[in-house]
Amino acid sequence: MSVKTIKNILKNHKLRITDCRIDVMNQFLNSKSALSQSDLEGEFDQYDRVTLYRTLNSFLESGIIHKIPNNQGTATYGLCHDTCEPHNHHHNHIHFKCNNCGQIECFDDREVPMVSIPTGYQIESVNLIVDGTCANCA
Amino acid sequence: MSVKTIKNILKNHKLRITDCRIDVMNQFLNSKSALSQSDLEGEFDQYDRVTLYRTLNSFLESGIIHKIPNNQGTATYGLCHDTCEPHNHHHNHIHFKCNNCGQIECFDDREVPMVSIPTGYQIESVNLIVDGTCANCA
DNA sequence: TATTAATTGCAATCTTGTTGCATAAAGTAT
């Protein structure tokens, strides 16, 4: 993915273009799996961890990435599907976590099945977390 | 739920019977929603937080409770369904998190729908996290 | 009741998440 393309993505989300954002964006685009802040800290020691923290936050708020629920302590983030624009943000995601290599992948192109919830409950978003063994580790 | 019943649950899971475990177990049984460690710390200041931490761990390992994936920092735990015995442990859970009151409920009695995952991936467990407004807050 | 094995409390550490503030850099208008 070219720097120009990345800059356009940032512009489209009304974010200032900075080195850190370009590098992090590039990392997400080149990564098959979801990333945590500590992943980024390991990759980019030229940036302060607070800067990476705020970079992730700005991406989150502008709808470029989404937070993936997990039962470890650390938050992981995945790129949003193309259709996830700030004003057309869909919140249904399928994620796969490999219990062997630990990687988390997003299957944004797959449909989240219908859910049965007791009456009186209003659904805003649905997250499906599948645990198991990924294709690489199987 | 009587103390005797709780003691039996602990015995069935090969856990020693201690005051802390009885109190925590009772709390789970009486709580409609999932609990976090800090919930327990607020409830039981007579126990050290490390003790509560290890109590939760022992319940986790013996399959009495399960960890609920979420995208906040703090882990929350829910009681496992009756069928969740150590050697017959099913891992499919539906959870509802209310964005208003923050409570997390487990719908263990509801079927987790079929999931479509790319070939080569092996599924171990499926967690469904539904966000929205609960019946109380709606 | 004595013995053994597991649990508890305390201290301490580590990681993650988070904020305030001064400095530096990006966008914008001149």
Next chain:
DNA sequence: ATACTTTATGCAACAAGATTGCAATTAATA
């Protein structure tokens, strides 16, 4: 290109959560 305004960055500092080691205590068992 230059000055100006706004936003981002780095540093320090702190809060909360998770985690371990160890000595003292308690539960299960003989």
